[in-house]
Amino acid sequence: MTIAENWTVKSQQDVAYSVEIVKDVLDVSNLALVDGESGARRLIVTDNRVNDLYGDRIRAYAQTNMAEHRLLVLPDGELNKNWQAVETVLEAIDNFKLDRRREPVIAIGGGVLTDVVGFACSIYRRNTPFVRVPTTLMGIVDAGVGIKTGANFKTGKNKIGTYFPAVGNLLDMSFLGTLDKRHISNGLAEILKIALIKDERLFSLLEEHGETVLASHFQEGTDYEIEIIARSIAGMLEELEPNLWEHKLERLVDYGHTFSPNIEMKALPELLHGEAVNVDMALTTAIGLHRGLVNRDQAETIFGVMHQMGLPVSHPVADQRLLLQALADTTRHRDGKQRLPLPVGIGNAVFVNDLTEADISAGLKLVAVLGAKAASAIAPQVAGSEAAPVASEEPV
Ligand SMILES: NC(=O)c1ccc[n+]([C@@H]2O[C@H](COP(=O)([O-])OP(=O)(O)OC[C@H]3O[C@@H](n4cnc5c(N)ncnc54)[C@H](O)[C@@H]3O)[C@@H](O)[C@H]2O)c1
Ligand SMILES: [Zn+2]
Structure with missing residues (x-):
C-alpha cells in the first residue's frame, strides 16, 4: 500500500x-x-x-x-x-x-x-x-x-x-x-422530431397517417399506429442508450429543444411543451431552407405535416430578441458551443456552431411564408369554390 x-x-x-x-x-x-x-x-x-x-x-x-x-x-x-x-x-x-x-x-x-x-x-x-x-x-x-x-x-x-x-x-x-386531442398533437411533435432527424420512413408514416392518428387517438389498432409509436421509441432509445448521462453534448434528440425552453417558459401556460418544440422545429426547418440544407419542397411538406397534426409553427413570444437570448442560454448549457442540430433534407441532421442573427431573421420570415402556405393548402374546400381564406383557418 x-x-x-x-x-x-x-x-x-x-x-x-x-x-x-x-x-x-x-x-x-x-x-x-x-x-x-x-x-x-x-x-x-x-x-x-x-x-x-x-x-x-x-x-x-x-x-x-x-x-x-x-x-x-x-x-x-x-x-x-x-x-x-x-x-x-x-x-x-x-x-x-x-x-x-x-x-x-x-x-x-x-x-x-x-x-x-x-x-x-x-x-x-x-x-x-x-x-x-x-x-x-x-x-x-x-x-x-x-x-x-x-x-x-x-x-x-x-x-x-x-x-x-x-x-x-x-x-x-x-x-x-x-386523452384530449391537443395532448395527442403535443406528443406527435416529439415523434415528428425523431422522424425529421433520423427516420424518413417515420416521416412518411406521419405524412400519410398523422391526421388520422390525431383523430383516432391511436385507438384503431392498425399496423401504422404501432409502427409510428414503435419507430419513434426505437429511434429515441437508439440515441439515448449510448449517451444516457448526456456527457456528449451533441445530442440529436435536442433537435427542437434549442429555442423551445425559452419560448415555452415565456408563453406559459399558453404553449404545451410539444407545441413549443414544434415552433422551434419550424424555425430550424426554415433556417435549413435558408442555408440550403432543406429544399423548398421538403420544407413545404414538413410544414404541411405540422399543420395537419394540429401543431403551431410560430408564436408571438418567439421574436428575434427572445430567440437570440434562447440561443445564448442554450449555448451556455452546451459548454460554450451552439451544437445546434439542423435538418438535412428529411431524416438527417447536422450540428452547426455558426448560427447568426441574420439566419434567425431569415428563418422567421420564411416561417411566415411557409406557415401561411400550409394553412391555405389545407383550408376546407367548399364544392366549386376556392380554398377558404387563410384568416378563417385555425391559427398556426
Ligand atoms: N423525463 C423526461 O425525459 C421527459 C421527457 C419529455 C417530457 N417530460 C416532462 O413531461 C411533462 C409533460 O408531460 P405530459 O405532456 O404527459 O403532461 P402531463 O403529465 O401534465 O399530462 C397532461 C394532462 O393530461 C392528463 N392525463 C394524463 N393521462 C391522461 C389520460 N390517459 N386521459 C386523459 N387525461 C390524461 C393529466 O392529468 C394532465 O392534466 C413535462 O413536465 C416535461 O418536462 C419529461
Ligand atoms: Zn421534449
Whole structure:
C-alpha cells in the first residue's frame, strides 16, 4: 500500500431497464404491473385527472392482485410539478413502510407525474425502484422511456432532478383514448422530431397517417399506429442508450429543444411543451431552407405535416430578441458551443456552431411564408369554390 494524499476513484455503473408495449395493463388478468407476482404490496401514485378516469380500474386491479396497496393521488398539471409534490411522494413511501427490495412504487400518469415520482424514488434512501406507466403520448414516446426525473424549481423548468431509470416501463396505448386531442398533437411533435432527424420512413408514416392518428387517438389498432409509436421509441432509445448521462453534448434528440425552453417558459401556460418544440422545429426547418440544407419542397411538406397534426409553427413570444437570448442560454448549457442540430433534407441532421442573427431573421420570415402556405393548402374546400381564406383557418 502506497501512502498518498490524493486519490482518484473510477467506477462504472451498469444500467439495464425494460421498455415494453403492453396491452391493457389494468386488466386484472394482466400481471405485468406486479411483475408476475400476485399478492404483492404496492404503493401506487397517480394524478387526480387519471384517478377520475382510471381510479376504479386501478383499485379493482389492486384489490385483485395485491395483498396490500395504497393509492396516492397528486394534483395534475405542470404548475404542480414542484418540490411539494416530491415531498408528498416521499412521505407516502415512508408511511407505507415499503420494502425497497421487492416493492417498487408504481407511477401511473403523464410526464409530470412520472417525473415527480421518479425523482422522489431516486432520493428516498438514495434508490427506491419504481415502475412507470405513462398515460399520455408524450409519456409513451418520450418521458416514459428515458432515465431523467425531475421537478420545476423556482422559475426553472426541471431545475432539480436526477438520472434514475425505472425498473420497468409499461406502455399501454389504450390510455390515449381518453386523452384530449391537443395532448395527442403535443406528443406527435416529439415523434415528428425523431422522424425529421433520423427516420424518413417515420416521416412518411406521419405524412400519410398523422391526421388520422390525431383523430383516432391511436385507438384503431392498425399496423401504422404501432409502427409510428414503435419507430419513434426505437429511434429515441437508439440515441439515448449510448449517451444516457448526456456527457456528449451533441445530442440529436435536442433537435427542437434549442429555442423551445425559452419560448415555452415565456408563453406559459399558453404553449404545451410539444407545441413549443414544434415552433422551434419550424424555425430550424426554415433556417435549413435558408442555408440550403432543406429544399423548398421538403420544407413545404414538413410544414404541411405540422399543420395537419394540429401543431403551431410560430408564436408571438418567439421574436428575434427572445430567440437570440434562447440561443445564448442554450449555448451556455452546451459548454460554450451552439451544437445546434439542423435538418438535412428529411431524416438527417447536422450540428452547426455558426448560427447568426441574420439566419434567425431569415428563418422567421420564411416561417411566415411557409406557415401561411400550409394553412391555405389545407383550408376546407367548399364544392366549386376556392380554398377558404387563410384568416378563417385555425391559427398556426
Ligand atoms: N423525463 C423526461 O425525459 C421527459 C421527457 C419529455 C417530457 N417530460 C416532462 O413531461 C411533462 C409533460 O408531460 P405530459 O405532456 O404527459 O403532461 P402531463 O403529465 O401534465 O399530462 C397532461 C394532462 O393530461 C392528463 N392525463 C394524463 N393521462 C391522461 C389520460 N390517459 N386521459 C386523459 N387525461 C390524461 C393529466 O392529468 C394532465 O392534466 C413535462 O413536465 C416535461 O418536462 C419529461
Ligand atoms: Zn421534449
